[in-house]
Amino acid sequence: MRVGITAARVLDERLDPVLRAVATTRTDLSSVGPVRAGLDERRHAAVADIDATGVSINDEVVSGVRVRIYRGAPPPSPVAVYCHAGAFVLGNLDTDHRQCVELARRGQCAVVSVDYRLAPENPYPAAVDDAAAVLNWVSANADELGVDALRIAVAGSSAGGALAACLAQRSADGSAPAVMFQMLHQPVLDDRVTGSKTEFEATPAFDGPAAELMWRHYLGSTAPSADSVPARRDQLRYLPTAFITCSDIDPLRDEAFDYALRLLRAGIATELHVFAGTCHGFDSLLPDWEVAEQLFTLQGRALRRAFYGA
Numbered sequence: 408m409r410v411g412i413t414a415a416r417v418l419d420e421r422l423d424p425v426l427r428a429v430a431t432t433r434t435d436l437s438s439v440g441p442v443r444a445g446l447d448e449r450r451h452a453a454v455a456d457i458d459a460t461g462v463s464i465n466d467e468v469v470s471g472v473r474v475r476i477y478r479g480a481p482p483p484s485p486v487a488v489y490c491h492a493g494a495f496v497l498g499n500l501d502t503d504h505r506q507c508v509e510l511a512r513r514g515q516c517a518v519v520s521v522d523y524r525l526a527p528e529n530p531y532p533a534a535v536d537d538a539a540a541v542l543n544w545v546s547a548n549a550d551e552l553g554v555d556a557l558r559i560a561v562a563g564s565s566a567g568g569a570l571a572a573c574l575a576q577r578s579a580d581g582s583a584p585a586v587m588f589q590m591l592h593q594p595v596l597d598d599r600v601t602g603s604k605t606e607f608e609a610t611p612a613f614d615g616p617a618a619e620l621m622w623r624h625y626l627g628s629t630a631p632s633a634d635s636v637p638a639r640r641d642q643l644r645y646l647p648t649a650f651i652t653c654s655d656i657d658p659l660r661d662e663a664f665d666y667a668l669r670l671l672r673a674g675i676a677t678e679l680h681v682f683a684g685t686c687h688g689f690d691s692l693l694p695d696w697e698v699a700e701q702l703f704t705l706q707g708r709a710l711r712r713a714f715y716g717a
Contacts, residue, residue: 418611418656419684425692426611439496439527439624446493450501457504462511466500470540473522475500479511482553485714486517487560487590488542488574490567492688494595494617495526495534495625503564505694506592506703510562513707516714517554518562519545523570530627531635538570539583546584558714560588560647565613565659565687566621568594572637572666579645588713590650590706593687596662597638598622598631603661613687615658638666643673650678650709652702654685680705 418426463478478484487510491502500522511518523537542561549556561578563571568591577583595618604615626635633640649670653663660681667679682689682698690699 417684418686419698421696421698422611422684422686422689422693426686443497443525446497447499447501450498450504454501454504457508459508460512462508464508469544472537472541473500474541475504475507475520475522476552477507477511477518477520478553479513479517480515483549483555484515484517484553485558485560485710486519486545486549486552486554487514487562487588487710488538488545488571489518489520490523490534490538490561490563490570491520492563492565492567492593492691493525494613494621495566495569496621497525503567503691506564506690509703510706510710513703514710514714516558516560516710517552521570527624527627531625531629534566534625535570535573535635538574539577542574542583542586556584557587559584559586560590560710560713561586562590562592563594564592564690566595566625568592569596569637572596573634575647575649576637576640578647586647588650588710589647590709591663591666592652592690592702592706593654593657593659594637594651594663594666595621595659596636596666598626598636599638601658601661601665604658607656607658607660610656610658611686612689612692613658618658638662638669643669643675646670646673646675648676648713650706650713652680652682652705654682654687654689656685657687659687678709 491498507518524533561571561574575589578586608615670677
């Protein structure tokens with residue numbers, strides 16, 4: 408039997424065996440430790456099997472923050488500061504290793520992946536401050552790094568999308584270095600109730616209750632604000648060009664829609680792609696699937712267009 412959502416919304420059959428192979432079809436964030444350990448083990452084991460042909464990779468520590476630098480083009484190359492997925496409470500540099508390899512190679516750029524501190528041990532603003540410290544470092548040390556300080560993008564997946572969006576907003580305010588482009592995949596953007604969070608209360612991989620608990624872990628005792636929740640920002644003018652991708656069977660779907668529309672209405676060039684029949688994290692669950700390949704191709708083209716105008 409296929410994993411179904413409603414009569415009108417059914418996951419693509421290629422995702423069924425992958426979802427059944429994991430211990431649970433939904434992310435239970437009520438007990439972070441076991442989920443974190445299991446994810447870290449799986450992603451670390453997968454790193455050795457990833458084809459990184461054409462991309463050089465090295466790890467460094469920047470202002471106390473671990474980073475992994477992927478180089479997919481000769482210096483001085485454009486660069487994307489990348490924040491991994493994980494609901495603010497999961498993940499490390501291995502989590503989106505495949506995605507970073509693909510972005511560096513297809514985008515013909517460098518990618519600096521950030522191992523930001525995780526909640527609930529380190530609630531807001533720890534993660535975004537770590538990402539901001541790395542962005543500042545990249546900009547200040549561009550010549551030494553062999554990157555172009557005038558061609559910096561921010562990118563992120565899921566909770567990492569929230570951090571990337573916050574960096575873009577800080578850049579627009581002048582409190583962070585100039586950013587020319589933002590790439591947000593299945594982004595976490597709004598702590599408030601949306602139609603898709605209500606509709607998808609029991610979806611595979613990630614569901615509405617997990618989205619609500621994720622924000623509680625991340626914000627801790629801090630009230631949500633425009634500084635911590637990207638969608639709560641009233642003014643979206645002057646933000647960089649945006650490329651947003653999301654799944655149609657995902658509690659985070661509607662906040663991606665809403666944010667893209669608000670950016671467009673603010674005069675920001677914005678491209679939005681919705682992947683039918685997919686759930687949250689499909690590109691990590693099945694990275695060799697043709698739909699994941701479509702995602703990686705679109706992201707690579709978007710980066711090249713932003714960086715090279717082609």
